[in-house]
Amino acid sequence: MTADVRWAIAWMRDTAAKIAEHKAELTTLDREIGDGDHGENLNRGFTALLAKLDELPSEPATVGEVFKLAATTLMSTVGGASGPLYGTAFLRAAKAADTPELTPADVVAVIESALGGLVLRGKAAVGEKTMIDAWTPALEAAKAAEAAGSDAGEVLRAAADAAAQGALDTIPLKATKGRASYLGDRSMGHKDPGAASTALILESAAYTVN
């Protein structure tokens, strides 16, 4: 499979399934250092997205259109901080994906744009124990893979693996942004739920393309 419109739809559908499957796990992570609603909120958003995908009258012309649908749906259904964050990320990604099929360089641009949107909306930097800590290594790995001549699927796989590692690497960090920051030192020793959901989403992107 190539990183085309059908892939984008498959990615969103698989993400919905993965979020539903890991809903309790995400909520448990969030319960430890946040307010315990991350799994529930994302599940509500991606379930709504599934319904929107079912209602599509015809196949969208570009990958970006699929991302835009994801953005507007997540923004109006997720709430919390993750709604505007993922909404902004997909909206930015959509602008970088105005094409029927992503080249390896487009994949890098999509991840870079998503990360740019997250930084703008969340005002967080690397090392603050947020989803940025999964997206940033994902972008670096994607860039390296693209430079090494990988195809779109391989670039996505590299990004997904780096995001998973990035999420694990949030465990010892002390949160300085978001609700976990209220815990100070007590936030250390827990995986950041936003980084964990980012790892799931990017894993899904790589899984569906290969």
Place this chain on the structure above:
Amino acid sequence: MKKLINDPNDVLAQTVQGFTRAHEDIVAAHDNPVFISRATPTPAGKVALVSGGGSGHEPLHGGFVGDGMLDAAVPGAMFTSPTPDQIEAAIKHADSGAGVLTIVKNYTGDVMNFEMAVELAEADDIAVKSVLVNDDVAVENSTWTAGRRGVAGTVLVEKIAGAAAARGDSLDEVARIAQKVADNVRSMGVALSACTVPHAGVPSFDLADDEIEIGIGIHGEPGRERVKLKSANEITDLLLKAVTEDLGITGGEDALLFVNGMGGTPASELYIVYGHARDLLEGDGVKVTRSLVGNYVTSLEMQGASITVLRLDQELTELWDAPVHTAALHW
């Protein structure tokens, strides 16, 4: 989990529906997207006040919609901030042409969603100003945290700014007064037990039978320190000291003392806390000229309370005393 609910997914809709029907002379419910407005339109030329946030803090915010306070309230899912489209719809509905003040509690999600909604409303040529409430002294206000949380002090901002809007003040003036209240109010809370979000089904955190959590927020998130249970007076000493030191209130000044219940604490216990807090303030020479005691900013069924002190002057006192007619606050 033992709760008086039907389906966890229906809690918000059924709460809004029951609430707005019980108070149909004051408020009205709107669907798709969900928000609560006054039963009658915002009076022409009056600055509109819109607030909102996650549900589970009732009567905040819907209970404060009505004459002399809010024009619309936007409830999100349980403990989850509302979405930009909801907030934008409430802003558009509430605006009568004189502009809109949004009152936002300083939580990352609330701030981001309101920020996006305000951008959308401004694109439609509605004048919007926002005030951020961050009265919780339990959180260090530094670059190392998301900043202080907005908690019970929000009610005082909404009441006083609402009175300013009701008497016909301009958007700039209402915003100035709201900011003045926000600048002069401090709070801190304690939890004796956690609360359970209906769709989570398990308590938001674990607290042993003999433990309390000092510096609790209102979304079921843990506070800054966990200690063994103490007497009401000892807990009050701790909370009030943190509040007054941060506020820097001194002898001779007037204050509003607000003891807020988190939802599961009986009024009797709130009055025990109030009595001792008042003794302490008066011992320092602070004159408690206005008071409020009750469950106004709750955290579902959590046992606990927060203490809020607002520094009063003549302007704020007059606005506090102005008539208000909402479901939860009226005089």
